[in-house]
Amino acid sequence: MDRSKSLGVALVSVLLGGGALALGGFVLASNTPHQKALQCIESSTHSHTCSVTLSTFPDSLEGVHGANGGPHPDWVTYSNDNVVVPANTTVNMTIDQYDTGGNVNNPFFDSVVGTNGGTAAVNGKVVTHVALGDTGHTFTLRGIPGNGKTLFVSVPLPYNFGTKFPVRLGTGTYPKPVVVKFSFTTGGPAVYEFNCEFPCGGSREGNGFGEAMQAFGYMSGTITVK
Amino acid sequence: METSAKKSLRSFYWTWVILTAVGVGLSLWLPRRYMPAAMSNDAHLTMTTMILFSICAAPVASGVYAGALHVLRHHRYRGDGVPPPAPQIRESTKLLTSWITASAILTVFVLVWGLGALAAENGSSSSNPLVVNVTGQQWVWTFSYPGTHVVSDELYLPENREVEFRVTSLDVTHGFWLVNMGVQVDANPDVITTIHTTPDKLGVFEVRCEQFCGLNHAFMDAVGYVVTPQKFSSWLSAQPARA
Numbered sequence A: 001m002d003r004s005k006s007l008g009v010a011l012v013s014v015l016l017g018g019g020a021l022a023l024g025g026f027v028l029a030s031n032t033p034h035q036k037a038l039q040c041i042e043s044s045t046h047s048h049t050c051s052v053t054l055s056t057f058p059d060s061l062e063g064v065h066g067a068n069g070g071p072h073p074d075w076v077t078y079s080n081d082n083v084v085v086p087a088n089t090t091v092n093m094t095i096d097q098y099d100t101g102g103n104v105n106n107p108f109f110d111s112v113v114g115t116n117g118g119t120a121a122v123n124g125k126v127v128t129h130v131a132l133g134d135t136g137h138t139f140t141l142r143g144i145p146g147n148g149k150t151l152f153v154s155v156p157l158p159y160n161f162g163t164k165f166p167v168r169l170g171t172g173t174y175p176k177p178v179v180v181k182f183s184f185t186t187g188g189p190a191v192y193e194f195n196c197e198f199p200c201g202g203s204r205e206g207n208g209f210g211e212a213m214q215a216f217g218y219m220s221g222t223i224t225v226k
Numbered sequence B: 001m002e003t004s005a006k007k008s009l010r011s012f013y014w015t016w017v018i019l020t021a022v023g024v025g026l027s028l029w030l031p032r033r034y035m036p037a038a039m040s041n042d043a044h045l046t047m048t049t050m051i052l053f054s055i056c057a058a059p060v061a062s063g064v065y066a067g068a069l070h071v072l073r074h075h076r077y078r079g080d081g082v083p084p085p086a087p088q089i090r091e092s093t094k095l096l097t098s099w100i101t102a103s104a105i106l107t108v109f110v111l112v113w114g115l116g117a118l119a120a121e122n123g124s125s126s127s128n129p130l131v132v133n134v135t136g137q138q139w140v141w142t143f144s145y146p147g148t149h150v151v152s153d154e155l156y157l158p159e160n161r162e163v164e165f166r167v168t169s170l171d172v173t174h175g176f177w178l179v180n181m182g183v184q185v186d187a188n189p190d191v192i193t194t195i196h197t198t199p200d201k202l203g204v205f206e207v208r209c210e211q212f213c214g215l216n217h218a219f220m221d222a223v224g225y226v227v228t229p230q231k232f233s234s235w236l237s238a239q240p241a242r243a
Helices: A003-031 B004-034 B041-074 B093-122 B229-238
Strands: A049-057 A082-085 A090-097 A120-122 A125-127 A135-143 A151-158 A167-169 A172-174 A178-185 A190-195 A220-225 B130-137 B140-144 B155-158 B163-169 B174-178 B183-187 B193-197 B203-209 B221-227
Touching (some): A049 A082, A049 A135, A151 A178, B004 B041, B041 B093, B041 B193, B130 B174, B140 B221, B155 B229
Parallel strands (some): B130 B163, B155 B221
Antiparallel strands (some): A120 A125, A135 A151, A135 A190, A167 A172, A190 A220, B130 B140, B163 B193, B174 B183, B174 B203, B203 B221
16 A cells, blocks of 8 residues: 555544544533523512522432432432523522431531622521531532632521421422522623532442532532523 | 864754754743742742753753754655665764763752752741641632631632641542642641742632542632731631631
8 A cells, every 4th residue: 555545544544533433422412411491580670680499309309300310319409400690690599498417517518608698598587607417408609710700609508307298399208498598699601510518419438428419410500690 | 174074063053052042032931921920939939940940951952852953954864765774873972971961960950959949848937827727628628717717718818928728628639729829739538738838929819629529620719819917817807707
């Protein structure tokens, strides 16, 4: 085989190999499940204000992970991993907490940080922190999306001590939720990440940061500021 | 009249000199252009070391490139088929002695400078450093200041005072990296690692995790501020008490 023919064969092989890899990547990316974006609903009475509601569940039976909880029905989860909020807007967030709890491994996360006013309302009562050992999950939002702007919000979601399970959602039954309300103000367009800082994800060398804490769509998600 | 061998050798030396000059120029320009702005004594020392080592490496690298160019230009076989055996290279004691001596001087200099810089970065120069406890966990840094009630997700440091970071992790291994401070150390569970620096420039800097630590590693960063001692005291006083 002469030199130019060899080069041609090598070039075609590289192109075919690259094309096959690109096609494989595209198919895998297309098949990755993405939850539908939860839009923050803009207020009709207050400008630059919107509201959004999330929930935290002790299992995945509520429905967003598929019939009967999907592949991991026993994993704790947020109700949505994909939230979209407008830029330069006050976001009034409500989180319905259906799960139990315990001790966070860093007392910093017992406190409310970064909300407007530095407070949150738990079942209507204004608080700055949750009592030691009474944290169920946390909503911790942060990131520096490459533009130097920062956003850090961390709110403890208290232990739900409910012993009756009157609430039926999806195929799960839950106690009445602990309702946590707070607000924060967004800056310019960016993507931030939120996750739970309570060790609720099952074992990862026994520290509770495995399973649901290490998988997108369960105890973590993104907030896209548009 | 100059022989062809001498001519080609002269062109090699000129190529070497020119490439060395370019290398030294790049050594002076690239680190300042692309390394993070230095905001501490350690970052300045790192920058100086980087520039100095690059300058030392410039003549060595340039000699290799000049040699390669010289060989390609003057000794390339232009005939057909297999080239005949090359003539035997005769050793030059002068060249070998110069090359080995220059290499030895450069290597010893780099070694001595490097050990000195390492000792300077690892050592503490103050008897009263500001202590900051640094805790990494998936995927947030928190900073506490012993003797105060302050725990924060932001790192505030006073200008021109030595800081002692006591770094640990609550879960997996993280990497505590102050991009502009020349500070980079692992945060290991159940271990407290101590590292010092002295911020010497007011401004904002980045805190990052540089050890892949799980799902949201890419988001594990924080903001740091170097402020005047007065502003630092005001900031400490203004922080809310934690439960």
